Amino acid sequence: xxxxxxxxxxxxxxxxxxxxxxxxxxxxxxxxxxxxxxxxxxxxxxxxxxxxxxxxxxxxxxxxxxxxxxxxxxxxxxxxxxxxxxxxxxxxxxxxxxxxxxxxxxxxxxxxxxxxxxxxxxxxxxxxxxxxxxxxxxxxxxxxxxxxxxxxxxxxxxxxxxxxxxxxxxxxxxxxxxxxxxxxxxxxxxxxxxxxxxxxxxxxxxxxxxxxxxxxxxxxxxxxxxxxxxxxx
Amino acid sequence: xxxxxxxxxxxxxxxxxxxxxxxxxxxxxxxxxxxxxxxxxxxxxxxxxxxxxxxxxxxxxxxxxxxxxxxxxxxxxxxxxxxxxxxxxxxxxxxxxxxxxxxxxxxxxxxxxxxxxxxxxxxxxxxxxxxxxxxxxxxxxxxxxxxxxxxxxxxxxxxxxxxxxxxxxxxxxxxxxxxxxxxxxxxxxxxxxxxxxxxxxxxxxxxxxxxxxxxxxxxxxxxxxxxxxxxxxxxxxxxxxxx
Numbered sequence: 344x345x346x347x348x349x350x351x352x353x354x355x356x357x358x359x360x361x362x363x364x365x366x367x368x369x370x371x372x373x374x375x376x377x378x379x380x381x382x383x384x385x386x387x388x389x390x391x392x393x394x395x396x397x398x399x400x401x402x403x404x405x406x407x408x409x410x411x412x413x414x415x416x417x418x419x420x421x422x423x424x425x426x427x428x429x430x431x432x433x434x435x436x437x438x439x440x441x442x443x444x445x446x447x448x449x450x451x452x453x454x455x456x457x458x459x460x461x462x463x464x465x466x467x468x469x470x471x472x473x474x475x476x477x478x479x480x481x482x483x484x485x486x487x488x489x490x491x492x493x494x495x496x497x498x499x500x501x502x503x504x505x506x507x508x509x510x511x512x513x514x515x516x517x518x519x520x521x522x523x524x525x526x527x528x529x530x531x532x533x534x535x536x537x538x539x540x541x542x543x544x545x546x547x548x549x550x551x552x553x554x555x556x557x558x559x560x561x562x563x564x565x566x567x568x569x570x571x572x573x574x575x576x
Numbered sequence: 577x578x579x580x581x582x583x584x585x586x587x588x589x590x591x592x593x594x595x596x597x598x599x600x601x602x603x604x605x606x607x608x609x610x611x612x613x614x615x616x617x618x619x620x621x622x623x624x625x626x627x628x629x630x631x632x633x634x635x636x637x638x639x640x641x642x643x644x645x646x647x648x649x650x651x652x653x654x655x656x657x658x659x660x661x662x663x664x665x666x667x668x669x670x671x672x673x674x675x676x677x678x679x680x681x682x683x684x685x686x687x688x689x690x691x692x693x694x695x696x697x698x699x700x701x702x703x704x705x706x707x708x709x710x711x712x713x714x715x716x717x718x719x720x721x722x723x724x725x726x727x728x729x730x731x732x733x734x735x736x737x738x739x740x741x742x743x744x745x746x747x748x749x750x751x752x753x754x755x756x757x758x759x760x761x762x763x764x765x766x767x768x769x770x771x772x773x774x775x776x777x778x779x780x781x782x783x784x785x786x787x788x789x790x791x792x793x794x795x796x797x798x799x800x801x802x803x804x805x806x807x808x809x810x811x812x813x814x815x816x817x818x819x
Contacts, residue, residue, distance in 0.1 A: 347629075353681040354681075356679055356681070357679045357680050357681055357763060357764075357765070358679075358764070358765060359679070360675045360676070360678075360679040361672065361675055361676050361679065361765040361769060364671060364672055364675055365645070365648055365649075365652070365769060368648075368652045368668065369648055369651070369652060372652055372655040372656055372659060373648075373651050373652055373655045378580070378581060381581060382581050382582065382583070382643060382644060383644045383648055384644075385581070385583060385643075385644070386583075386639075386640045386641070386643040386644020386645065387640065387644050387645070388640070389636045389637070389639055389640030389643070389644070390636075390637055390640030390641055390644065390645065390764075390768075391640075392633075392636055392640075393632075393633045393634065393635065393636025393637030393638070393639070393640055394633065394637045394764060395633065396629050396630070396632055396633025396636065397629070397630050397633030397634045397637055398633070399626075399629060399633070400625075400626045400627065400628070400629025400630030400631075400632075400633055401626065401630050402626070403622060403623075403625065403626030403629065404622065404623040404624065404625065404626015404627040404629070404630060405601070405605075405623070405626060405627070405630070407619070407622075407623070408605055408608075408609075408613070408615070408623055411613045411615065412605075412608050412612065412613055415612050415613050416612070419612060420612075431604055432604065434600075435600040435601040435603075435604050436601055438597055438600050438601065439597050439598045439600070439601045441634060441637060441638070441764065442762070442764060442767050444593070444597060444638070445638075445641060445764075445767045445768055446767055446771075446794070449646075449767075449771060449772065449775060450791070452775075453775055453779070453786040453787065453790070453791075454786070487748070488748070488751055488752055488755070489743050489744060489748075489751060492740065492743065492751075492755060493740050493743070496736055496740060500733065500736070503729065508727065508788060509785075509787040509788060511728055511729065511792075512728050512787065512788065512789075512790075512791035512792030512795065513787065513791050515728065515732065515792060515794070515795030515798075516771075516791050516792060516793070516794040516795050518758075518794075518795065518798065519758070519759060519762040519766075519794035519795055519797065519798040520762060520767055520794060521759070522758065522759020522760075522762065523759070523764070524764070527682075527759065554751075554752045554755060554756060555756070556755075556756040556757075556758070556759055557752065557755030557756045557758065560758055560759060560798070
């Protein structure tokens with residue numbers, strides 16, 4: 344229960360200041376209707392409580408399992424299975440990410456149903472999966488992060504040239520939302536185990552996620568751009 | 577104008593969606609449990625309680641966002657467009673970005689990490705200030721983009737160009753931290769409220785399209801921490817050299 348209380352305070356401090364600004368904007372620009380205000384406040388309470396419960400539950404139920412998998416994988420299975428597991432876990436954890444779902448539903452709401460919510464989430468997840476696998480590969484082969492980031496971003500901007508403009512903004516937004524409240528801790532938990540096995544080249548510290556999150560946010564950009572090339576011309 | 581509270585409507589659908597969202601992860605974890613990790617019954621029991629909490633929390637979170645923050649963002653966005661002083665959107669964007677960032681727990685973890693890595697040379701308070709102002713500026717840029725209507729790549733290409741060039745010269749420890757931190761400022765509030773507001777403004781404003789000018793805001797917010805940490809990392813390197 345101690346952790347849950349801690350999560351609640353963290354979430355409260357993250358959401359409350361914005362909520363106050365939102366309430367002020369609502370009063371100034373929209374209306375001073377009491378019922379509308381009440382709905383906003385109750386909704387904010389649900390958001391805060393829900394997020395705290397979600398993160399607390401994930402920490403209790405999912406992260407220890409992730410850590411265990413991270414430490415057992417290198418002991419028990421071969422190189423290629425580690426990469427494969429990175430792909431699968433990156434994929435499924437993105438499907439479970441709240442921020443991704445909210446973005447997908449906003450894209451759906453904005454009209455012009457050119458991609459369904461499901462297809463969009465699947466491609467974002469695919470992008471994360473592939474790049475988590477690449478990040479594991481990078482760590483195992485000890486390639487410098489810059490040598491992965493620069494070509495990846497160059498590829499992203501190259502593909503951008505062939506994509507209709509409506510897809511570009513969505514694609515880059517997708518890169519930002521994958522690093523949400525569940526993906527980052529879960530992937531980090533996994534990576535701790537992998538890092539322990541690869542102890543050599545200490546150009547980086549043990550505390551960082553060895554550029555995993557950086558890599559994980561390129562994948563979805565590329566995936567959604569490719570979706571744009573395939574489904575829209 | 578509504579005169580009745582909408583609180584629970586659609587919650588069952590949310591619950592079904594959440595179960596669908598978590599199902600693939602749980603299935604994969606079950607496979608790992610059988611073939612790789614073999615947790616004890618006690619550990620499995622703890623994991624199951626956590627999962628039930630996560631399902632309930634996720635559902636509540638989505639419902640709260642759908643009944644409060646998203647409609648509020650849409651209404652406020654549309655109302656500002658109608659307002660004679662619609663340029664107010666720019667300072668409002670700045671304030672929202674700065675407030676959301678300085679309150680985000682992930683940002684605090686980042687500032688702590690950078691202070692440690694730089695042996696105290698980059699103080700937490702300086703990085704926090706840089707990040708809050710940085711995100712504020714980028715949200716303001718996103719709002720200017722909606723009002724004037726210029727393409728996203730006008731900002732993205734030069735910003736990523738600078739970031740990648742600086743990445744070669746900055747301390748390598750800071751490169752990982754910087755690119756990893758892209759996501760820290762794009763917390764739940766950015767996507768739920770600020771983006772909803774931007775999309776609504778772009779949808780209401782004559783000659784603007786939500787897909788062209790509304791989206792792209794999250795991408796801009798993600799740039800601020802990357803640039804801030806890299807530039808501070810480079811300053812730190814130059815400061816360290818003479819010794």
